[in-house]
Amino acid sequence: MDKQEQFLQERDAHLEMVEVFVTNGVTVYNNHYYSGNIYLVEKYKADSLINEGNAVKVSFPDLDRIKDKMEAKVNKLSSDVEKINNNSRLTPDAKVSDKAELVNHVEKELRELNDSYLFWVNQLLQEEKNKALDVNRNKDYDADKVAEKTGIIISEIEMSFSIDDAITKIEDHLEFIDESTSRRLLSQFTKIKAILEEKGKHTQNPSRKISKIYQKIKDASQNENQELATVKHRLLKTLKEKTEFSGVIPARFYAIKGRRY
Structure with a gap:
């Protein structure tokens, strides 16, 4: 796999859509997410919400x-x-x-x-x-x-x-x-x-x-x-x-x- 292919794969994985349930209302990347709602977001946003303890993955x-x-x-x-x-x-x-x-x-x-x-x-x-x-x-x-x-x-x-x-x-x-x-x-x-x-x-x-x-x-x-x-x-x-x-x-x-x- 060349560097271009690797870059494209990493980019696609980064932008993969993930469903999350927000437990604490918070603003991430200029978007506000309300507590108690389910959102379909890009993986990098989901990772930020989950890692900060503000959401869980719907799975x-x-x-x-x-x-x-x-x-x-x-x-x-x-x-x-x-x-x-x-x-x-x-x-x-x-x-x-x-x-x-x-x-x-x-x-x-x-x-x-x-x-x-x-x-x-x-x-x-x-x-x-x-x-x-x-x-x-x-x-x-x-x-x-x-x-x-x-x-x-x-x-x-x-x-x-x-x-x-x-x-x-x-x-x-x-x-x-x-x-x-x-x-x-x-x-x-x-x-x-x-x-x-x-x-x-x-x-x-x-x-x-x-x-x-x-x-x-x-x-x-x-x-x-x-x-x-x-x-x-x-x-x-x-x-x-x-x-x-x-x-x-x-x-x-x-x-x-x-x-x-």
Whole structure:
């Protein structure tokens, strides 16, 4: 392989399109990507989003296999249509008829695969939901102790003399807090937010400080398995909505179907 071929291969790989699910809204290469959405982007953009922890690749083996089957059928359809076009023994009307029959047959197969894709999305969605529930179960959970710890933290926040003092107290607790208490604290954040807003009403950018401490509490409330299960569940929920709205049949098929013969 010469240098030119190598350059072209590397360039094509760099521009390969990758589907990602954005977990944190962010601007990359002058494009803003909103949290909770699925985007088809160039590989170098996908790598940046994923490596910075702002997205995950949309990839599930069962779903990928179905999409691969779809692509294979569309590739074969394109080849078969070309063969019909190049068949000099067929009249123009016969070519139109043969191609229409072929397209209709492939469309039926693609729609069946699309239904199968949605079925597996629903199956995976339920599996991830069950995983998230299993991870969240805590045999040592003591509701009274959790409520007591949370109440003490909120009381300390209320007694703080400034927003910075209150946030420092929260951060001190977060160093040693257990997941159950941090989740309870997160559920009480609207109350905490109101207290912090009152204490920070005469300071600059209190909302930024409040957002940061909210994220810290949120991070403390989830372990790695919980976070992964939650992200996958959000991804699949978005994927289901997208599939129900527009399906996953390759756009190339509709280009072939809509072509005038």
